[in-house]
Amino acid sequence: MEDKVSDSLGRDGGQDVIFRDARREDVPEIVALLADDVLGAGREGDLDDAYWAAFELVEADPRNRLTVAEVNGTAAGTLQLTLIPGLSRHGMLRAQIEGVRVAADYRGHGLGRRMILWAISEARRAGCGMVQLTSDKERTGAIRFYESLGFTATHEGLKLVL
Amino acid sequence: MEDKVSDSLGRDGGQDVIFRDARREDVPEIVALLADDVLGAGREGDLDDAYWAAFELVEADPRNRLTVAEVNGTAAGTLQLTLIPGLSRHGMLRAQIEGVRVAADYRGHGLGRRMILWAISEARRAGCGMVQLTSDKERTGAIRFYESLGFTATHEGLKLVL
Numbered sequence: 001m002e003d004k005v006s007d008s009l010g011r012d013g014g015q016d017v018i019f020r021d022a023r024r025e026d027v028p029e030i031v032a033l034l035a036d037d038v039l040g041a042g043r044e045g046d047l048d049d050a051y052w053a054a055f056e057l058v059e060a061d062p063r064n065r066l067t068v069a070e071v072n073g074t075a076a077g078t079l080q081l082t083l084i085p086g087l088s089r090h091g092m093l094r095a096q097i098e099g100v101r102v103a104a105d106y107r108g109h110g111l112g113r114r115m116i117l118w119a120i121s122e123a124r125r126a127g128c129g130m131v132q133l134t135s136d137k138e139r140t141g142a143i144r145f146y147e148s149l150g151f152t153a154t155h156e157g158l159k160l161v162l
Numbered sequence: 163m164e165d166k167v168s169d170s171l172g173r174d175g176g177q178d179v180i181f182r183d184a185r186r187e188d189v190p191e192i193v194a195l196l197a198d199d200v201l202g203a204g205r206e207g208d209l210d211d212a213y214w215a216a217f218e219l220v221e222a223d224p225r226n227r228l229t230v231a232e233v234n235g236t237a238a239g240t241l242q243l244t245l246i247p248g249l250s251r252h253g254m255l256r257a258q259i260e261g262v263r264v265a266a267d268y269r270g271h272g273l274g275r276r277m278i279l280w281a282i283s284e285a286r287r288a289g290c291g292m293v294q295l296t297s298d299k300e301r302t303g304a305i306r307f308y309e310s311l312g313f314t315a316t317h318e319g320l321k322l323v324l
Contacts, residue, residue, distance in 0.1 A: 027249070030249055031249060034249060034250055040250070043250070043251045043252065044250075044251070044252060045252045050252050050253035051249055051252070051253045052253075053253060054247050054248060054249050054253030054254075054255070055249060055253075057247035057255075058247050058248060058249070061225065061247065063223065063225070064246070064247060064248070066248070066249065080248050080249075080250075082244075082246050084226070084244055084258075084260065085216050085219035085220050085223065085226060086216060086220060086226075086228070086242050086260055086261055087189070087192055087193060087196060087213055087216050087217060087220070087228065087242075087261065088196055088202070088205070088206075088242075088260065088261045089205045089206070090205065090206060090207045090212050090213070091212035091213045091214075091215060091216030091217075092212075092216075093216070093219075096246075096258075098246065098248055098250065099248055099249065099250045120322065120324070123324065124324050128324060129323065129324055130321055130322065130323050130324060131321075131322045131324065132296070132319070132320065132321045132322070133320055134294070134296065134317035134318060134319050134320065135317060135318050135320060136316060136317055137316060137317060137318055143318050143320070146320045147320070149322070150322050151320035151321060151322045152320065152321060152322070153318040153319065153320050154298060154299060154319065154320075154321055155296035155297060155298055155299060155318075155319025155320075155321060156296060156297050156299055156305050156315040156317075156318075156319055157294070157296050157315065157316065157317025157318055157319040158294065158295050158296065158297060158305070158308045158309070158313035158314065158315050158316075158317075159292055159293075159294045159313060159314060159316055159317060160282065160292065160293045160294070160311070160312050160313045160314070161291065161292050162282070162285065162286050162290060162291055162292060162293065
């Protein structure tokens, strides 16, 4: 889980992005990223035991990777990559992306694109045959962004809040 | 993983449905169920090592449950339930349903509904705050079915085949 990739933004600006597994001390920054979002704002809360317990579950699970995209020592972005084994599609392993956020100061400079390309590359390296995610239909910009990266919106994403 | 629930169809017909974790000897029947489907037919293949390896990954993973809905000793239906921990939504555990199939002989008698209600109940019991799934937009009947169970199609389901 300590697989680190240093990846340069290249001609876009030259700032290095380090993709690494989240550490316990990143949790406050990650929660702030999750909350700093039109839809996310109302869903997040005080940094209480629920977040720490969830972090521990993710950290201990070899099929879940909570990732930080670090720029200049700051958590500039985050996403979670989940590997889901299953019999469907000839026993295909699938990768799922959840909780994608880019810090306000880093939006519009290609960091989100680098993050998703990194996740696709990790999924391929893990032997996955598919990468999937759902995006709220209100996030029209995000949906166009994923389509520009090759995703197709073939499915309805159905949710039931308990 | 040996949590078994016996559940009667009640006034619909009175046949008992046993929900249980899939066993190694169920794999051929489950693969046949996955293949016996308009969209699934072209995606499945010979019962080779890929299926057995995938079964072993699922069986060994405490957050993945491949489930058989058994009626009269037959695998009448199958689904996979995956628990995904994460920081989003105040550290909410989510349950995801994949690979839902009902055998042709058992369609139209409420078995699919019992299966999804069972999965929702298991998700609640595991402490999940949400159940989610994606359904191909071509499956208009399936989407209406999930909506009738309380799911809302708030999200686009985006897929990228590698």
